[in-house]
Amino acid sequence: MSRSDRAPFRQGRRGALRPAASRGRAVTRTLSDDPLGGTVRRTVLPSGLRVLTEAIPTMRSVSFGIWVGVGSRDETGAQAGVSHFLEHLLFKGTHKRTALDISSEIEAVGGETNAFTTKEYTCYYARVLDEDLPLAIDVMVDLVADSVLDPDDVETERGVILEEIAMHDDEPGDEVHDTFARAVYGDHPLGRLISGTEETVTPMTRRQIQAFYRSRYTAPSIVIAAAGNLDHATVVKQVRRALAGGPLDTAPAEPAGHRPNTPVVPVRTAATVVEPKETEQAHVVLGCPGIDRLDERRFALGVLNNVLGGGMSSRLFQEIRERRGLAYSVYSYASQYADTGLFAVYAGCAPGKVDEVLDLTRTELAKVAAHGLTDAELARGKGMTKGSFVLGLEDTGSRMSRLAKGELLYGDLLPVDELLARVDAVGVDEVNTLAAELLTVPMSLAVVGPFGEGDFRADS
Incomplete structure (x- = not known):
């Protein structure tokens, strides 16, 4: 056992052992030697920034990501869209690199970079050949830690984001999901658009963005994967070198704790929200509040979701598309956050x-709530859940994401075998009890299409 492996630990949420700060020393621990994956190690730097890696010697590429525990739900109403605005701006230049430098240095070695913002976190990532990982680390750490936020770039990107918002409004199949979130959560941040709106993005100032950047992009809130x-040791050394002397090279601190799950997120009573648009196709989402991401029933929900609308053999697909030909696309999904969730x-x-589609959907949901799944459906739902998880780990990007989400969102990285065992352990009674609880509440409805508010009812 190395010196770092003997460092003190503190108990984290869900009982996971977490390295504590150790008098300014980096603390490293091996998390797993998974036969279905590679060796996973975790280092907590003195600043509270965490570095996780999975070594897969059979690959010739590396995916590198910087994950920040802040998203659109952390914004006030007046700030709506600032996380997404900032995501755009960080690629526009640092004190060492111009925007062209950032893109050209990575593209010159055949790599790719991108970023995305969600309601609870933001991710910046690059994928490169293994030999070019030092370059990717230097570039990505630089852009996340030391962006200039030039006033001219703020104005340029404001125009880009407003175009992005307008483009989203032209995609009713995407818009309806945001409309559904608003139907359930109302004015709560989880009900807002990640991008913000024209009304919030247009007046946003560089000063506001800068203040958000420096107050929320702190070392304890960041996970590098x-x-x-x-x-691993080489990656940690390269990350520390890239951080040295910069804004994230800060005094010793503990990593940020989990996003709190209180107070309870308020949800609206069953509501119907219609976005009238002269579209050729109607887009509808029918659903209700679900469970949070740490709920132990999440494995049962995954099985239930697959049986209801998770594939071409699902009940909804078979009844609505295959037997009746009423819709080209029909599926169910679950979204989970720190303290709430959605099923739709x-x-x-x-x-x-x-x-007719809504009536059939309500009928199928009621059938499952009243009578549950068959043993054959349970077995198929488990198989779909396990297969999609394992097949989703076939590339370095998905493995990198798994490391970061495990650390940032769960505080725990379950080995692949344990995750599969948790799915196998799901019983038919557990799924049926969850279905009876989840699918009998009044449903909210979101509609985008050539309709008016009075054309629909909000009952389930």
Whole structure:
């Protein structure tokens, strides 16, 4: 056992052992030697920034990501869209690199970079050949830690984001999901658009963005993850070198704790929200509040979701598309946050078929709530859940994401075998009890299409 492996630990949420700060020393621990994956190691730097890697010697590439525990739900109403605005701006230049430098240095070695903002975190990532990982680390750490936020770039990106918002409004199949979130959460931050709106983005100032950047992008809130052909100690050394002397090279601190799950997120009573648009196809989402991401029933929910609308053999797909030909696309999904969640069914169909599609959807949900799943459906749902999880780990990007989400969102990285065992352990009674609880509440409805508010009812 190395000196770092003997460092003190503190008990984290869900009982996971977490390295504590150790008098300014980096603390390293091996988390797993998974036969279905590579060796996973975790280092907590003195600043509270965490570095996780998965070494996969059989790969010739590496995916490298910087994950920040802040998203659109952390914004006030006046700030709506600032996280997404900042995501755009960080690629526009640092004190060492111009925007062209950032893109050209990575593209010159055949790599790629990108970023995305969610309601609870923001991610910046690059994928490169293994030999070019030092370059990717230097570039990505630089852009996240030391962006200039030039006033001219703020104005340029404001125009880009407003175009992005307008483009989103032209995609009703995407817009309806945001409309559904608003139907359930109302004015709560989880009900807002990640991008913000024209009304919030237009007046946003550089000063506001800068203040958000420096107050929320702190070392304890950041997780760096990498997966591929790499050496953990070398990655940590390269990250520390890239951080040295910069804004994230700060005094010793503990890593940020989990996002609190109180107070309870308020949800609206069953509501119907209609966005009238002269579209050729109607888009509908019918659903209700679900469970949070740490709820032990999340494995049962995954199985239930797959049986209801998770594939071509699902009940909804078979009944609505295959047997009746009423919709091209129909599926169910679950979204989970720190303290709440959503369960919903989406369908895209001809406007004249909406009522029939909704009636059939409500009927299928009621059947499952009343009678549960069959043993054959349970077995199929488990198989789909396990297969999609394992097949989703076939590239370095998904493995990198798994490391970061485990650390940032769960405080725990379950080995692949344990995750599969948790799915196998799901019983039919557990799924049926959850279905009876989840699918019998009044449902909210979101509609985008050639309708008015009075054309629909909010009952389930």
